Amino acid sequence: MSSLVTLLSDFGDRDVYVAVMKGVIAQINPQLRTVDLIHHIPAQNIAVARFCLMNACPYFPPGTVHLAVVDPGVGSQRRAIAVEFAGGFLVGPDNGIFSGVLAESPAIAAVELTNPKYWRTPQPSKTFHGRDIFAPVAAHLASGVALQQLGREIDLASLIKLNIQQCNVTNTGVRGCIQYIDHFGNLVSNIPESCVQSQKWCVQISGVRIPGGETYTDVALGEAIALVGSHGWVEIAINGGNANLQMGINVSDELEVLFL
Known part of the structure; x- marks a missing residue:
């Protein structure tokens, strides 16, 4: 105990x-x-x-x-x-x-x-x-x-289960949704790291294509980046900014990881 x-x-x-x-x-x-x-x-x-x-x-x-x-x-x-x-x-x-x-x-x-x-x-x-x-x-x-x-x-x-949208593999990548927004405004998806390992990929959301990377500084200040956060989920961030506020994207909004 x-x-x-x-x-x-x-x-x-x-x-x-x-x-x-x-x-x-x-x-x-x-x-x-x-x-x-x-x-x-x-x-x-x-x-x-x-x-x-x-x-x-x-x-x-x-x-x-x-x-x-x-x-x-x-x-x-x-x-x-x-x-x-x-x-x-x-x-x-x-x-x-x-x-x-x-x-x-x-x-x-x-x-x-x-x-x-x-x-x-x-x-x-x-x-x-x-x-x-x-x-x-x-x-x-x-x-x-x-x-x-x-x-x-x-x-x-x-035991009660929440009806949470699951990510789905497609012919071009993986479709999912935003499941959480953290204190920094990072948009955390429901797509796990395992879906993008050993792949070259980007994220498409609200008609915008965002490059995949490994760190926030892979793009210039103020630019958007998609990466796997410490929690193990694909997330969207703004280097030095707040993706939630700047992009107007919220929980439940859909996104797609595209394999390149």
Whole structure:
């Protein structure tokens, strides 16, 4: 067991919500360490949360508990779950937020969080399951409580998956879409590095053809470049600029890698 809990949310840093979850974790076990992945997910954007969690999880020790709360369905009939996978545990709503991680490392077991013994209160808030269910469950898991004690087992095939557009190989290259825009305005596609290895290629998007390269400085300042980012996906960037703002391209916009 790692005794480490990561936190991801759309709570931002203007309110006390993140600190409250950390306080709940510390009340249960003050020896646990917490790491903030990101709390500036666009409000209620499960797809962006899925991407960020998927790209962060591989860098943590086995047994880490990943607490993710982007939960537009809080208080509804959506399930609160905990999932075991090869890298550790996932705790949060069953709304597709974990589907990226589980596509890379399939679930081993999952439970619906139905045992109030491991909640902060048997009468949780209808609007803050992060505080009353998910944070305490994450703390108990990281302290050694068995997954099966947290609630009833659920069929792994029933876990919600987001309907994310897949990239597709064509006669001329690979078609995909933009799945994430980072802090620098880089446009991250859903086309993995494996699709362009050992190829000469460029990207076409919104009627513009962008050369493929290896570093941002392969083009002059202010010019666009397509390359494989550190996360392993083809991305579009502006050397010294912001591709999102300068090109007017957004999440879900389609693009194509063309082989030369």
